[in-house]
Amino acid sequence: MxxxxxxxxxxxxxxxxxxxxxxxxxxxxxxxxxxxxxxxxxxxxxxxxxxxxxxxxxxxxxxxxxxxxxxxxxxxxxxxxxxxxxxxxxxxxxxxPDDPLRLIFTCCHPALSPEAQVALTLRTLCGLTTEEIARAFLVRTPTIAQRITRAKARLKDDRVPYDVPEPGEMPARLDPVLRVIYLMFNEGYSAHAGPDLLRADLSDQAIALGRDLLALLPDAEVMGLVALMLLTRARQAARQDAEGAIVLLADQDRSLWDRGLIAEGSALVERAFATRQIGPYTLQAAIAALHSAAATADQTDWAEILALYTVLLRAAPSPVVALNRAVALAMVQGPAPALALIAPLAQGPLESYAPAHAAQAEMLERLDRRAEAASAFRKALALSAQEPEQRHILRRIAALEGTTARPDARAPDEGG
CATH class of the missing domain: 1.10.150 (DNA polymerase; domain 1)
Structure with a gap:
């Protein structure tokens, strides 16, 4: 029972x-x-x-x-x-049927700050604990608890209606809802902390919410977000081996990828591009579609992926997008120019972001700077709170300090 x-x-x-x-x-x-x-x-x-x-x-x-x-x-x-x-x-x-959508629009009401919107949604819709949310955003637990308490009080005091906005109001209310749905999906697809890499119930619920939203509002960015989630979710079965260890994108068994989700996601990318209203989610979905279209890792169109990341960096500049673009650059021009971009990110805005140090380690290893690569992996290990990721990094450190060398042109888990 x-x-x-x-x-x-x-x-x-x-x-x-x-x-x-x-x-x-x-x-x-x-x-x-x-x-x-x-x-x-x-x-x-x-x-x-x-x-x-x-x-x-x-x-x-x-x-x-x-x-x-x-x-x-x-x-x-x-x-x-x-x-x-x-x-x-x-x-x-x-x-x-629309109760979950009602809830997410209420949690993302303009009366609340963006930080409060995210915290309240992750607590109510995702069921994350206050501690889990605090770890995910590198904020003290009492601060998150206070945000959630104040958000609930604000909604109650302002008598915010518990409803889906009217069609004419929805575009103005859309951005925070898309952001929170994507955060919810990411927490399910790659949990920030804990013993498990995946929380499939969260990622599947995010996809369900995205589909419900798309039925109400066939907006290009809603299409892009749903496509991105579907194309990413399609790779889930290949992301871990039988022992639960992380399998990088380049090493994944592509026969395990869900071709039905890939077809659905790719069709949505085409629909979104046809509107000519191309935003950040649609660009990310197009990148995911290129990964999905490659029969093998070697056949990945990295030049096109680099071009899309360049556009994305202009449209929605952020340190994480810059990091992903640098990874794509490494696959086109080699590790040296990529390392020149990654190193200042890992020492600056992404200093507390484990994937930045892992990407730096990858470039250093490809340049045969093995001691420096091991040091960078140790920084990533110290910042990681997810056990499968920690085991993966420990394996990489052991390989660097032993006799096993990795192939020279291996991409990190960019987009994986």
Missing amino acids: SDTLDSIWRRDRRRVLATLIRLLGDFDLAEEALHDAFLAATQTWPQDGVPANPAAWLISAGRFRAIDKLRRRARFTAAAAELALTLSDSTDDTAR
């Missing part, structure tokens, strides 16, 4: 919470109701069996337990008494 409950928690938690927030109108009360409902399930389901619709059961159980909690508070506050009465009179326990 515990395995069943764990599976339902991973599959239905976000949908149940999104519906409870809509029904109860209060983030904290809904989160309490969610946990109360799952606690009730652990007590009831072993005797009565798992219901035919677990999510509906949990929503109903959560709502009734919230009503009970409000009734107990009613003796102290009139507001609790009024809300308990309103909820008691309602018979609506139905989950709506």
Whole structure:
């Protein structure tokens, strides 16, 4: 039964919470109701069996337990008494298909700062702990906790409607939603910390949200984001070996790539480019499509990928984009010019970013500067909080300090 409950928690938690927030109108009360409902399930389901619709059961159980909690508070506050009465009179326990979209648009409301939008969404929709969010963004845990608390209070005080914006309002509300969906996908595809490389439930939920958003708004950048997630998700089965170790993009067994997702993602890239409104997500998706189109690593069109990264760096300049462009440059012009670009990034804006030091190590190794490469890998190791990544880096250090040399033209896991 515990395995069943764990599976339902991973599959239905976000949908149940999104519906409870809509029904109860209060983030904290809904989160309490969610946990109360799952606690009730652990007590009831072993005797009565798992219901035919677990999510509906949990929503109903959560709502009734919230009503009970409000009734107990009613003796102290009139507001609790009024809300308990309103909820008691309602018979609506139905989950709506757009509840998760309602939640993400609410979490990304313009009343909140970008930092608060991200923190609140990752906490509610992704279910990440405050500590996990803090580690991901290199911020102190109390700071993240304060952001989340203030964000909830702001939404409540401003009476922000829990709804999907009208079509005319949606374009102006789109950018933070796309950013948070992509952050959610990335945390699922390559977790920032912990024993597991992948959290497939998060990446799949992000794709589902992206598809729902695309159905509402066939915008080019929505197409680009969904395409990017699909093309990246298509490689998931090849990213680890049988022992759980990371497999770099160049070494992946491409027969394991999901050709259905690649076809769907590539078609969306073409649709997005046809609009001639090409943004950063569409450019990244085009890069992912080029990787997916190569039958072997050696057949990758690195010159075209470099050109796309050059455009992307102009359209959306950032240190991480500059790093990825440098990796592509190494595959076209060799490691020396790439190292000249990577070194100042690793010593400057990306000093705390493990992949920057790993990329620097790759270039140093290709230049046969093995001691310096091992040192750079150690810096990456010190910054990594993800166990599969740590094991991979330790293997690289051991290879450098032993007798095993890697091939001279191996690309780091750029785009992988």
